[in-house]
Amino acid sequence: MPRLAALLLALAAACAPAGASPSLARPPKERARGPPSALSAAGSGSSAKAASWDEVNLLAHAVLQLGHGLKEHVDRAGGQVRDLRARLAAHEAALARLESSADGAQQQQQQQRPPPARAPRRRDEPEEPEAGAGSPGGPAAGNASRGAPADLAALQNLVGLQNSKIEELFQKVKQQQYRMDKQNLQIKSLQSKVNMMLPLYAKGNEMEKNPKQKMDVRWSPDSAANRSHGAGSTLPEAPRFPLGCHQLFLDGSPSNGVVRIRPPGAQPFDVLCDATPGGGGWTVIQKRQDGSVDFDQLWEAYKTGFGNMSGDFWLGLEKTHQIMRDGRFHLLIELQDWEGNAQTVQFLFSLGGEETAYTLSLLGPILGELENAMGDFPQLPFSTRDRDHDLKGDANCAKHLSGGWWFSTCGHVNLNGRYFRSIPRQRHDRKQGIFWKTWRGRYYPLRSTVMKIRPVELGQGA
Structure with a gap:
């Protein structure tokens, strides 16, 4: 704005000589000497014409600068207006969301709040007509207000039952996994026993194929209990182990x-x-x-x-x-x-x-x-x-x-x-x-x- 005021003052100063009378435009000495000669009049006219062209050029340049300044000012003001509008729209949207959430909470509180008790009607008071199905306080509205909490409670109960069933199934799976681990260990134990018995089984088969094979065994101190009672007994003696x-x-x-x-x-x-x-x-x-x-x-x-x-x-x-x-x-x-x-x-x-x-x-x-x-x-x-x-x-x-x-x-x-x-x-x-x-x-x-x-x-x- 200071720049615009300066340009306007320059424009006014440039326009002032063009509108003034010839007597005012002349200096005081020329008015005292009387009218100028033809030659002096011609020279002063050419100089005045040249001065007027310079003033016009200066004026055009000032108008052009003024237009550029006005355009920049308008563009900057338009951007600020758009920014203010965007902020205002965001504030309005946030306010609408808050109002909707507040209305929902208020409605839920009203639905959960028990209806106020009606005062007993006096004998001289006229009986009020019952609210119809279409009225705001009629049975339909009451059923609608009571239906939403009932549906919500039913859904919560259903979710609770599903969670308990899932937990029960998880415990059963855990027990089955423990039993499988236990059976796996038992299988490994039996496999180890089988591996230890295989050499004995192979040794027994070899002895059956070669019954006359001599065994190198050691006698235990209690071997007397395992000996035959008679020297002439033909029963084979059991092997002795250390x-x-x-x-x-x-x-x-x-x-x-x-x-x-x-x-x-x-x-x-x-x-x-x-x-x-x-x-x-x-x-x-x-x-x-x-x-x-x-x-x-x-x-x-x-x-x-x-x-x-x-x-x-x-x-x-x-x-x-x-x-x-x-x-x-x-x-x-x-x-x-x-x-x-x-x-x-x-x-x-x-x-x-x-x-x-x-x-x-x-x-x-x-x-x-x-x-x-x-x-x-x-x-x-x-x-x-x-x-x-x-x-x-x-x-x-x-x-x-x-x-x-x-x-x-x-x-x-x-x-x-x-x-x-x-x-x-x-x-x-x-x-x-x-x-x-x-x-x-x-x-x-x-x-x-x-x-x-x-x-x-x-x-x-x-």
Whole structure:
């Protein structure tokens, strides 16, 4: 606007000389000398004409500048008006939404509000006509106002029923999954038993084909009860089996490899004997070296045993108890990590029967470079995820970790955990592995473990 005012003042100044009278346009001295001559009049006329053309050019230029300024001002004002209109439309839309939501909430409150009680009609008051179906307060309006909350409540009940059915189906699927996992473990246990029985079946068929084959067997101390009563009896004598790997070692016989033994009062079964140089007679009751066997088994599998003695296997709690019946034994544990380092742990213990949940009783201190990871509990019952006997009341250690073990509280030692061929990245997986906490920690899965037993008397004599 200041620029426009300046242009208007310039235009007025330019137009003022053109409209003035000749007498006013002349200077005062010329009026005093009288009328000019013809030559002076002609010169002054040409100069006045030239001055008028300059003024016209100046005026045209000023008008052009004025037009440009007015156009810019109009364009800028139009943009501002459009912006104001857009903002006004947005505010109107937001206001309409707020009004609609407020009206809806008010209608819902009115529908949920009980109708006001009518005052009793006086005798002299005329009776009001009943509202018809088409009137605003008639039955149709009342039914419509009561119908919406009823439909909403029905839909909510239907959704609640559907959610309860879905939750029930989810629980059933979870139970079925648990049963399938249990059956899968039972199948694996039966498969392990079949694998252990196949060599015996093949050996029996070979003996049937060669009945005259001489058997190299050992005699047990109770062999007199199995001998024939008469020297002239022709009945074939039953094969004799050693009491265990310790007897073969004491007799000086080779005691390395799979051998069939017969502990007192038990049926014959195979064991893996270890004739370690410098002191043999060990019976291997557990071996983990390649992860070929799943050790996440149930109670019955840990009781009878599973796996293959040429690879990973668990001898069985009942067989171990029969070997150790009423005796004290050394337990030697050999550990190895993935860097090739090895450690050994040894201690005295005894093992109870199934009526005690095969309780392991520590009878002496832990020998070796590693600290005790079995806990400060002298007696530890065996636990699996379907027979929870651990000493941690608020958790199932076998289910929380993996496999079966003599758990005190979760997280100290578990040599029957999951086998990892490399260290997993997830911490939840690492704690389910094979670990001895006082050596590499509970989150380092070990590469191999071996558990061996032999009688205390043998260890003292050796």
